[in-house]
Structures are given as C-alpha cells and as structure tokens.
Amino acid sequence: MITPSPDPRDVADVGYRDVPDDEGGSAARPWWDAHAAEYLDEHGAFLGDAGFRWGPEGLTEDEAHLLGDVAGARVLEVGAGAAHCSRWLATRGASVVATDVSAGMLDGAARLADATGVAVPLVQADARALPFADASFDVVFTSFGVVPFVPDATRVHAEAARVLRPGGRWVFSVTHPLRWAFPDDPTLRGLTAHRSYFDRRPYVETDPAGHVVYAEYHRTVGDHVRDVVAAGLRLRDVVEPEWPAWNDQVWGGWGPERGAYLPGTAVFVTTRD
Template identity: 65%
Template sequence: MRAPEPEPTDSAGYLDVDPQAASGSGRAWWDANATEYLDEHGAFLGPADFVWCPEGLREADAGLLGDVAGSRVLEIGAGAAQCSRWLAGRGVQVVATDVAEGMLRAGLAYDESTGVRTPVVAADARALPFPDATFDVAFTAYGAIPFVPDAERVHREAARVLRPGGRWVFAVTHPVRWAFPDDPSERGLTATRPYFDRRPYAELGASGAVLYAEYHRTIGDHVADVVGAGLVIDAIVEPEWPEGHDAVWGGWSPLRGALLPGTAIFVTHVPG
C-alpha cells in the first residue's frame, strides 16, 4: 500500500505553534523530501564525506571529534549517513541514527556505490535505543536539534549514552542568522526581525497541521540546554567562509559568509 501523499503547504512564516503538534513533523517532512534534498545537496555533501556545514568545513581538517581510533561513535540525525560512512571507511566503529527512515533508505544507495556498509538505526534523537554509557563520541551535523521543540532532550540523551569523558559535538545554524532573511543576496544582509524572537519557522497545511518546523535558539539558549544536560562546553567554533568557496546553499553564500557567521559548532564533553 502506498503511503498517503503529504498535505500541501498552505501558509508559512514565523509562527506560534503547539510544540506537541509540531513534535513529529520532522519525521514526516524528511521522509517525504529525502530524495529532493539529496538531489539538491548530495553532490556537495558527497556519499562518504564528513562536511560539518555549508561553509564546507570538513572533519578531516577540523578534527572536532578528536582521535576516534578505537572509539565507539554515534551520529544523531544522520540523514543518509554520509559522515558516518566517512568514519566507517576509516575503520571507526560507528552507528548512524535518524528519525526519518526515508533518509536512511536513501543512504543504502551510497553504501552500494562506495562499498562501505554503514550500520543505521531509525530512532528519535530524544529517545535513543541504546544503554547508558555506550559510546565514546556522539555528534550531529545540523541534525535533530533545529527540528524539535525540546532540544534539551537531545542533549540529555547524548549525555546519557556517552561514557564519562565522552565528547558531544553538534553543528547548528548560527543564531545571529535568524535576525536576517534566509536570502543569499544583498537582501539577506539587513536584519528584519528580533534576534530574541523565538517563534519557529513553520509551514502549515490547510487543515492547520504543522508540516515543518525549524526552531530558533539564541547562543544563551544553546548554552543553557547543554549545561542543563550536565555537559561541559569546551569550544564554540564559528567557521569562516573560505576563499574560493562559491557554493550557495539556501541563505548561505559567499556574499553573506564574508560578513555574517552562518554556523555554530559546539564542542562539549561529559565530565569524569
């Protein structure tokens, strides 16, 4: 039996939405749009490359996970598991999770084309199906955190499944970007809404159902969520736009990247 066609978008904007009603929208949206997303961004991300952000920062150069040789590594919100596949190709014991089975299924084709089999698990980042203290490192590159109303639960789960001293690294849209239009042109250089307006960007169907939601958190919000989960912040990395990088991804572009940060990467660890 074919899955029902997703409801078309009727309205969109920065809206007050019921967190409970929006809680599961990410799963349905990414399931429905996996192919379109990978058609648009797959070449940039590569089938087995570890790209942290639209600025093109790669783990091979940044080393934000530290030395993972001999470690057990967990990717949260992995999409098609490109980052995990890069790690697996280097002999790292890694598991990739994502709430959207459509994204994980899309990754199977990458397994075939690269010859690197990547273990995947369909799981909500807020309720990971792993025992306590299972992994040495956990990470997400733009996964999970922007798409749930209760990101503090993601951090608590990451802390729970990490061993003492384990590292949790996550990349998100730089919070300052939310004051500006998501536009790669000069129109995206003028602030049009308050940085402290925490209403999510949401897309609604004619029925009023939340089809998509992406949440804004200030730097202070992210810090509070991480500290509240019992984690220690080691660094906040703000990648600069590199010279010669001409790719445009949504509101990211060389024009904006020269003036505004686009990504914030938090490097944290579990005490002990």
C-alpha cells in the same frame, strides 16, 4: 533555514509563530520522508565530496578534528540523514552507528552504502529517546540534524549525555543563532536584520488544512549553552566557520556574498566529565 524550497502544492502558509510542541515536534519525520530524495539530489554531491562537512561553509572534520581521534572509538551519529559523515568516520577506523528519525533518509543511506561500498549500521530512532545503553559511546555528534527540528532540544542533549562514556564528546552544528535575525536570502539583500534575535518563535510551514508540515526552532547562543550545561555537559568550544574562497555554492540562505559578512553555522563542542 536549511530546507529546500517548499512545494506550493503542500504549503499554504509560512511564517514565525508559536505552535503546539507535539505538532511541531512530530513534523520532521514525514517532512524528511517526503523530501529525502529531493534533498540528496540537490546537496548529495557537496556532502559526499569530502565525506564529513559541518555545514554549508564546507568545513570538514578532516580539517577541524572536533571529534578527536576516532580510530577504534565507538561513535553515534544522530540525525544522520544519508550517513555521509558516518561512512567517512568508518573509513578512519571508527565503529559507527548512524540514526535518523526518517526512513526516507535511511533508505538514501542504504543506497549510498551500496554505491560506495562503505556501510554502517543504520537505526531509525528519535534522538530524544535513543535505544542504546548508558555510557555506550565515546563520541555522539550531529551535523545540522535533530537539534533545530524539535521544541525540546534539552532531551536531545540529555540523551547524548546519557549514552556517552565519561570523558566522551557530544558535538553538534546548527544554523548560527545570529542568522535568525536576518531574512533567508544569500545575497547582500540578506544583510539587513528584519526580526528580533530574541524572538524564539519557530519558523513554521502549514498545509491547506492548517496542519504543521515543517517546523524549525531558534535558540540563542545563550540558550544552547544553558541547554548543554543542564544536561551535565561541559562546553569546550564554539566554532564559527568562515566562508572560504573556494566555495561558490548557494544553499538556501547560505552563499559567498552574505557569508563574507555573517556567520552561518555554529558548532558546539562539549564533553561529559
């Protein structure tokens, strides 16, 4: 999971189970609105130090070049959070628009733009229904945004394909699917599988009234591949960052102990032919 610890005052039950798609799919906006400040306080320095990280391992776009040459390119970030990645791209000559479903996260992006002096256009939008014209971007990407938080990720891929120009790239990072079979424990205790990799029930948190307040969805590697192919995209690469020796931070279920043995992040690189 990629969440901070749930507030026990808000959460009465957690676990893996099926919930109605409308409940699970609508939980992300209020959850991130409520937890944006906490999330940025906890992880903002790590995210901002290098400007564009693909996951908790710390792999940067400057190292990986998964988006290609962005100078002069029109780029869209979906699930941008506080738009750390978008601001970094703007300093590299890209024309960037950052979107997120959460007003709380976009407020954080605006504050950081004021603090850093680097601003990009911010749009509150659901990545499953983007307010942009067909074939209007050269690159669309998200770093741990959107895809894990909706039951219908096929709509996200379809929208990315729709707004991409021919030859454009859609790149997204998610929790490595293998990690879902293991407990959310960054220590060596987290190396024992405790549930089936093929159990696709989402991780769900509910409030005392039984309402879904958080939902995160698991897809296997094959599921992700089939989803992007169904959107008319061509899979070019799957990057599985190794845990680097310099990174001693613990972030949820990620950390150097378990990171030495198990992948924690998968980055899918696709293009629209």
